[in-house]
Amino acid sequence: DIQMTQSPSSLSASVGDRVTITCRASQGISHYLTWYQQKPGKVPKLLIYAASTLQSGVPSRFSGSGSGTDFTLTISSLQPDDVATYYCQHYDSAPLTFGGGTTVEIK
Amino acid sequence: QVQLVQSGDEVKEPGASVKVSCKASGYTFASYGISWVRQAPGQGLEWMGWISPYIGNTKYAQKFQGRVAMTTDTSTTTAYMELKSLRSDDTAVYYCARDHTGWVVPTGFDYWGQGTLVTASS
Numbered sequence: 001d002i003q004m005t006q007s008p009s010s011l012s013a014s015v016g017d018r019v020t021i022t023c024r025a026s027q028g029i030s031h032y033l034t035w036y037q038q039k040p041g042k043v044p045k046l047l048i049y050a051a052s053t054l055q056s057g058v059p060s061r062f063s064g065s066g067s068g069t070d071f072t073l074t075i076s077s078l079q080p081d082d083v084a085t086y087y088c089q090h091y092d093s094a095p096l097t098f099g100g101g102t103t104v105e106i107k
Numbered sequence: 108q109v110q111l112v113q114s115g116d117e118v119k120e121p122g123a124s125v126k127v128s129c130k131a132s133g134y135t136f137a138s139y140g141i142s143w144v145r146q147a148p149g150q151g152l153e154w155m156g157w158i159s160p161y162i163g164n165t166k167y168a169q170k171f172q173g174r175v176a177m178t179t180d181t182s183t184t185t186a187y188m189e190l191k192s193l194r195s196d197d198t199a200v201y202y203c204a205r206d207h208t209g210w211v212v213p214t215g216f217d218y219w220g221q222g223t224l225v226t227a228s229s
Contacts, residue, residue: 034215034216036152043219043220044144044216044219046215046216046217049214049215055207087152089154089215091213091215094157094166094168094212095166095168096142096157096213097154098152101152
């Protein structure tokens with residue numbers, strides 16, 4: 001199985017800060033990666049697919065990059081509404097696996 | 108609008124089975140695969156498996172092989188996930204989720220059900 005490792009596991013940043021979350025795959029997955037946002041008590045929401053394609057309706061301050069084994073999710077200017085846990089997930093082949101999550105808080 | 112509406116919360120004794128339903132509406136049901144993802148209390152997301160309503164093909168995570176069965180009823184546009192021989196560590200919120208690309212292989216998920224809490228406890 002492909003293992004997905006996210007870092008950091010949590011972070012605290014100020015409103016307006018640029019925030020970067022990384023996700024590393026245990027083997028190459030091309031661009032077959034998605035990012036989700038899950039707010040407390042809510043259902044996960046698709047942010048980005050194919051590593052860098054923004055899902056319709058997602059604010060443009062979110063962006064994704066990477067291919068192969070190393071990927072990043074960037075929030076260009078952190079907003080209070082962005083407080084959530086973020087997960088990466090590969091879909092190179094079954095079984096699909098998720099990263100452990102990164103919890104983002106406001107400082 | 109696309110909606111996935113799941114059945115209600117369940118409490119089961121260890122060793123029992125549970126069957127969760129996921130009623131889809133607002134799109135052509137057969138055109139998109141459905142995955143099941145679970146989340147234990149305070150934990151991350153775990154993919155359990157996938158079914159293509161178009162061809163009935165399934166893929167299960169090895170961890171659940173032999174204990175899980177995913178089916179669909181295209182006449183009622185409903186997907187089902189049955190988990191057998193429940194253990195206490197199966198206590199989790201179970202989500203159905205629609206593939207954003209289609210029915211061929213599992214990918215990422217653009218619509219999610221509201222979640223069904225399954226509690227396995229004596």
